[in-house]
Amino acid sequence: MNVAAAGMAPGGGVPVISVKNVTVRFGGIVALDGVEFDIHDGEILGLIGPNGAGKTTLFNCLSRLYTPNEGDVQLHGKTILDQPAHRIAGMGIGRTFQNVASFSNLSVRDNIRVGAHSASKSDPVSDALRLPWVRKGGEAIDANVNELIGWLELEDVADLPVAGLPFGTQKRVELARALATDPKLLLLDEPAGGLNHDEVHELGSLIRKVRDERGVTVLLVEHHMALVMSVSDRVVVMNFGRKIAEGTPEEVQKNPEVVAAYLGGGDA
Numbered sequence: 449m450n451v452a453a454a455g456m457a458p459g460g461g462v463p464v465i466s467v468k469n470v471t472v473r474f475g476g477i478v479a480l481d482g483v484e485f486d487i488h489d490g491e492i493l494g495l496i497g498p499n500g501a502g503k504t505t506l507f508n509c510l511s512r513l514y515t516p517n518e519g520d521v522q523l524h525g526k527t528i529l530d531q532p533a534h535r536i537a538g539m540g541i542g543r544t545f546q547n548v549a550s551f552s553n554l555s556v557r558d559n560i561r562v563g564a565h566s567a568s569k570s571d572p573v574s575d576a577l578r579l580p581w582v583r584k585g586g587e588a589i590d591a592n593v594n595e596l597i598g599w600l601e602l603e604d605v606a607d608l609p610v611a612g613l614p615f616g617t618q619k620r621v622e623l624a625r626a627l628a629t630d631p632k633l634l635l636l637d638e639p640a641g642g643l644n645h646d647e648v649h650e651l652g653s654l655i656r657k658v659r660d661e662r663g664v665t666v667l668l669v670e671h672h673m674a675l676v677m678s679v680s681d682r683v684v685v686m687n688f689g690r691k692i693a694e695g696t697p698e699e700v701q702k703n704p705e706v707v708a709a710y711l712g713g714g715d716a
């Protein structure tokens with residue numbers, strides 16, 4: 449059987465995410481034009497491209513903020529386009545935001561709890577009545593939050609408000625919040641933005657650790673070329689709404705169309 453034709457990963461199995469012929473138009477602007485690629489289980493996939501290439505638009509399709517005009521986005525072979533954005537955490541997709549989106553007056557611990565709640569099945573009425581299944585769920589969430597605090601080395605700041613913490617720490621809280629839903633797929637939206645050289649290096653190690661130790665598949669949308677090339681297993685390159693290359697970091701860096709796109713756009 450031709451596994452590529454059957455839409456399967458080289459090692460077998462349905463891809464975690466399949467982006468199928470996705471087109472998004474904003475009035476006359478074609479932001480995405482028939483984009484196709486898969487992300488396989490346990491992979492770190494980097495998505496790059498010059499300014500205006502369509503990266504954010506694609507990210508927004510995967511996180512269900514946008515619905516494509518054409519095409520499909522499938523999670524484990526099932527469309528996600530019939531689900532609203534607030535359901536994606538429950539479906540196993542976690543995401544971070546380009547600008548840190550934590551609740552700055554809440555403690556680190558409470559921010560992570562909010563993340564964990566976004567994938568829980570509780571509702572405000574059951575919560576208010578403290579129904580037994582909610583209490584049990586709450587205990588499980590506490591254990592999960594504590595485990596993440598330890599895993600991300602946030603113990604010293606766990607009960608401090610997020611406001612006032614160093615930016616790199618705030619980004620780790622953001623990551624903890626996304627991981628608190630126990631995602632199968634993590635969407636990272638320009639996580640290196642605003643970080644210094646050492647912090648970017650730490651972030652790279654952390655992204656690999658998320659995949660290696662937690663088994664999370666990662667999509668990394670990022671301008672920081674050194675980070676993308678050092679952590680990604682494969683890289684998809686976009687320009688003017690189209691995929692222009694896909695391959696290992698070595699392959700895409702040698703691709704003449706990629707080189708031309710960056711020399712022409714010149715932002716990376």
Ligand SMILES: Nc1ncnc2c1ncn2[C@@H]1O[C@H](COP(=O)(O)OP(=O)(O)OP(=O)(O)O)[C@@H](O)[C@H]1O
Pocket residue numbers: 474477478479497498499500501502503504505506
């Ligand atoms: N809400 C919108 N309304 C109209 N046009 C839009 C909208 N969002 C994006 N676009 C256009 O779609 C194209 C793709 O934009 P997008 O933001 O997805 O690119 P990007 O690769 O994320 O760019 P950057 O690296 O600068 O963030 C651009 O031409 C952009 O101007």
